[in-house]
Amino acid sequence: MKISTITLVLSYYSYSLASSLSIIYLITVLVSISITLLCTLPLAFILNNWFNGIAFMGSGVGGMFLNSLAGKLIVTNRQHYNHKKDIS
Numbered sequence: 001m002k003i004s005t006i007t008l009v010l011s012y013y014s015y016s017l018a019s020s021l022s023i024i025y026l027i028t029v030l031v032s033i034s035i036t037l038l039c040t041l042p043l044a045f046i047l048n049n050w051f052n053g054i055a056f057m058g059s060g061v062g063g064m065f066l067n068s069l070a071g072k073l074i075v076t077n078r079q080h081y082n083h084k085k086d087i088s
Contacts, residue, residue, distance in 0.1 A: 001037070001038060001042070004033075004034045004037040004038040005034075005038060007030060007033075007034045008031060008034035008035065008038060011027050011030040011031045011034060012031065014027050015027055
């Protein structure tokens, strides 16, 4: 975690020194890897150990059903989601 913290701080500092778009892309990759190692992975391990492995159990199933349900709702209620409202 110390290495990813140092990498994250140096990456954010190096944004100010970037001179081209390719360097900004490279720094962004470093920032995203550092944030993943610093925040996302430890949180997943802590939650998994705290709740004995059942914390993430329903996320895949919920995503599977909720995505198809949301798609059907958008198709059936398309008029409600229209951004071009008739003002008159």
